[in-house]
Amino acid sequence: MALHQSLVLEFPGRVECVVHYSMRVLVGTADGRLVLFDTRKDPNKPVGVHELPHKKRIQQILVVPHIRMVIVLANNTVTVHSATDLELVSSEFHLAKDVTHLSVNQRGPPHFRVCAASATKLQLFQFEAKEKRYKYLRELAIADPPEVVGWYRNKLIVGSRRGYALINDKTAEALSINLNVNTTPMVKLLPNEEIVVSAMDALGVFLLFTGEPVQRNSIAWTKAPVAIEYTSPYLVSMIPQKGIDVHSMQDGSLVQSIALPRITAMFGNGMKWDMEPRTGGDSEDVIVVAALTATGSTSIFKVEQMPMEQQVQELLDRGRIEEASDLMKKSISSLNADKQKSRMRRFHRQVAITLLKRCEFNAAVEFIYRSGMDPREWLSFFPDLVSPSFAYEPTILTPDVLPRGSSASPDWNSVLAALLKDNAGNLAPELVANGHAKLYTKSSKALLKCLEMIKKHSSRDRSSSREGMxxxxxxxxxxxxxxxxxxxxxxxxxxxxxxxxxxxxxxxxxxxxxxxxxxxxxxxxxxxxxxxxxxxxxxxxxxxxxxxxxxxxxxxxxxxxxxxxxxxxxxxxxxxxxxxxxxxxxxxxxxxxxxxxxxxxxxxxxxxxxxxxxxxxxxxxxxxxxxxxxxxxxxxxxxxxxx
Structure with missing residues (x-):
């Protein structure tokens, strides 16, 4: 399980939009209300409320925390509000008519520009720091009514019922992307200048801002999503009448599904403003979802990643070593070099133990070596290979970590018997078919390779203080x-x-x-x-x-x-x-x-x-x-x- 959910608050009524920023939750309702909560205070007591006069549903909310503003689309018109108290802020968005979608430029310069899309054009607005307001910049004519827009640097990616196009934000020059859409278009900008778009019936395809495909496995949804968010290393998709699907960015596989059949809204903030993934432990890296209850109220949930070590261990238990490694590196990226090295050595030890338990002995050797594990930890399980004076009790490969079966003392034959009996479901079928004797031979050959590597390393790196006498x-x-x-x-x-x-x-x-x-x-x-x-x-x-x-x-x-x-x-x-x-x-x-x-x-x-x-x-x-x-x-x- 990669993510877990926790209830933030119960809201009386239907929520159409929800966003999260600076420990605050802002909801947009079906009757045109904006309601702000501070999760550091009483989560059920609003700290700000603004009612739009038309009382129509809130269609979309954009958060621009750097300038402490939220931009709201409702009744196909755009308003700007203070992010702290929801007071109206002056702007020129009144010039934009019949707006169907908003998009904020994720990477300037200039920063914080907003695109207001309508059926026939894209109207661009720029934040003027001196005046502290959004002003009209220019408009771009488009051929097809857009349903979704993303904006990065000088390119807009526009999705319509007829397909996707990359549009230059100055010249309006358009580059069509050859994809069979056949579904509601969906766009999500990702780190490393990638985009994921929905294509065909329910397929997520990764692209570059050149329109070229990325060499990455596609995402297969059960049905087309209506929202996609990112929290490294996962894509989180909102599936109507189902809930949330969590896919791995590494290989596109489905990692987890969270059942929320009456889900109405979702928001994620897994990237910084410069499109870099947030580091582990960042309080802003959360997914917020809204789901209707049987009584007509709405439950607001916060969906967060499990503790990193638990996620890593679960990935290791499923044999997803590379994915676990990427997750671990992300979690320690903010530490100094010495601490990173120490944590990675401990991680390599975890990998080694996991691979030993999966009977993937050759793969385990590399991680035993890289972890700096004392070779006697594994060697102690082979009494026929040690001298009568050998006296070493494992401190890492203890009974609670590596099952010893019927033997009270370390014995590899007993370990293999226990693994084949109790852990066969986690072993590759061909390994189970090998049987006890072949696995023992394979493990002894892997141990030989391991000891040779360690001996070579010891000879090369032995301290000069041990020379001479x-x-x-x-x-x-x-x-x-x-x-x-x-x-x-x-x-x-x-x-x-x-x-x-x-x-x-x-x-x-x-x-x-x-x-x-x-x-x-x-x-x-x-x-x-x-x-x-x-x-x-x-x-x-x-x-x-x-x-x-x-x-x-x-x-x-x-x-x-x-x-x-x-x-x-x-x-x-x-x-x-x-x-x-x-x-x-x-x-x-x-x-x-x-x-x-x-x-x-x-x-x-x-x-x-x-x-x-x-x-x-x-x-x-x-x-x-x-x-x-x-x-x-x-x-x-x-x-x-x-x-």
Whole structure:
């Protein structure tokens, strides 16, 4: 629901026209009365009344708030009144005879000009600031009696039973618009120099002031409207014997209908005088409608947009992401840059959650990334992808936001089961047809993409304050690491499983525990996902890539070691040991590959194991370590670089 209605006042009698300005409501009656109410005071007690002597119905009211005037058409004559007390104001509108429609120029200069249309001509009047009155300007002859007129800059758009024409307000040069009308013509000027007109039986078509069509979906009404108003991003139409239809400007779809079968009048003020849409929260951005009651009185309703966040969430729930985004941007346009950025990040988080609940996982990835959401929020639902030490409880994807089904703890299988059971009506049919297993596979692939994006972003934007002593060392080996080999060898202990861990790495884990925990969670999950989806080349890249600040993978050692062993990924196991500074363990793995004990690829394991050992030894400065493993490697497989 985009709009909601609230009763402003009850009026004793039939209302033919209603307008709203500066918290005031002005009604025009069937018996020629103008009655003004101030909604800030007693809404049922008028603050101004003016009775026209002919006692004929009020046909039209124009509001020109900048000069505090209202212009009234009744009995085919025009009068001007003060906007605050309805007192008559002198003007030259008495020169206009048999007027059927009024239009005010929406964009000068000069501003506030008024067109009084009659059967054979358009008479133009201009406000003279010095005299504070409207004076006759000129008239333009027309071929067909107009039923509606709009005026923007130097062009009038005139609608008649025979069609629409654009008329130059100085030369009267006319450009016919090729549209099949077949209905009561209707014109509404819109932002961005667009116009919507009624065509054929009940179709709203968008045009430019050149007469060219706009590349926008047309509006389909149930029957031709008698009034159209704008409140961004919606068109609100008054449909006789029905009420109000609300259409999206984004795609022309019907958003909402409000039943008011005895509606008699409608007014909207969703644009400023310069034709720009009003920002969210503007008190002037309201639709006012009048509807007869069973007793013959008239109820005046104010129809306003729902709170912006509620509208946004409803649009998201219906999958209308782009429309929700436009609405959100409108609502925050008046905020400073920092607040806009913060609100948009929160909005992107809303979008991500909505898309996850709709099982549109690939689309959700972009918004998870843009929202800055901690990757562990989603990752925590995949216990098979995290290390035993992983301990993260979601603070965003909580049970009240994302259903967990039968599981008390985060579990994606349980979430999918709950979504397929309770939310199937909001899912695309093809997604429901995929079933649980395929959706799980799709979601794991999307999670992989998400983690890759986040890892790339973290590597690029990591603060320079974390360089130097706090950076995880690159692949090159320092003498201090290899000293562990000498100590183990001289004491007679085994050097095959010596826990060689750099002091710098230890410093990182204590100084930036949250960053390291997040990095370990991401990298450990990436390793498992690459194995799950058989992206073997990506595993080596993950374990060997070092960014410009010396950062590499932070895969959990214990669980990753067991997983690589289980899948016979021995070369990658060696790289994992290297990444953790376990040089001796890495050399041992490569030696076992060279001897044929570890077989990963029968066609090349002995060669690749020996070559990997050589590549590693070339980075080691401890000569005794190099000599020992050079001899060991050469026993199983001769490699040129050993010499």
């Amino acid at each position: 706090f950076a995880t060392p690159p692949r090159s080996r320092s003498t201090s690491r290899e000293s562990e080999f000498s100590a183990a060898h001289s004491s007679g202990g085994s050097f095959h499983r010596a826990p060689v861990l750099s002091r710098a790495a230890a410093t990182v884990s204590s100084s930036f525990p949250k960053d390291i925990q997040r990095s370990e969670a991401v990298d450990t999950a990436l390793l498992r996902l690459y194995i799950m989806h058989e992206s073997m080349s990506e595993i080596a890249a993950l374990l060997t890539t070092i960014d410009h600040q010396g950062e590499g993978a932070h895969c959990d050692l214990g669980s990753s070691q067991a997983l690589l062993m289980h899948h016979h990924l021995y070369f990658e196991l060696g790289l994992l040991f290297e990444r953790h500074g376990r040089v001796l363990d890495a050399l041992d793995v490569y030696a076992r590959m060279g001897s044929g004990e570890y077989i990963q690829n029968p066609l090349e394991d002995s060669t690749s194991g020996a070559q990997a050992a050589v590549d590693l030894l070339l980075t080691v400065e401890d000569t005794s370590l190099v000599l020992y493993h050079s001899v060991r490697s050469s026993i199983h497989q001769p490699v040129d670089d050993i010499d």
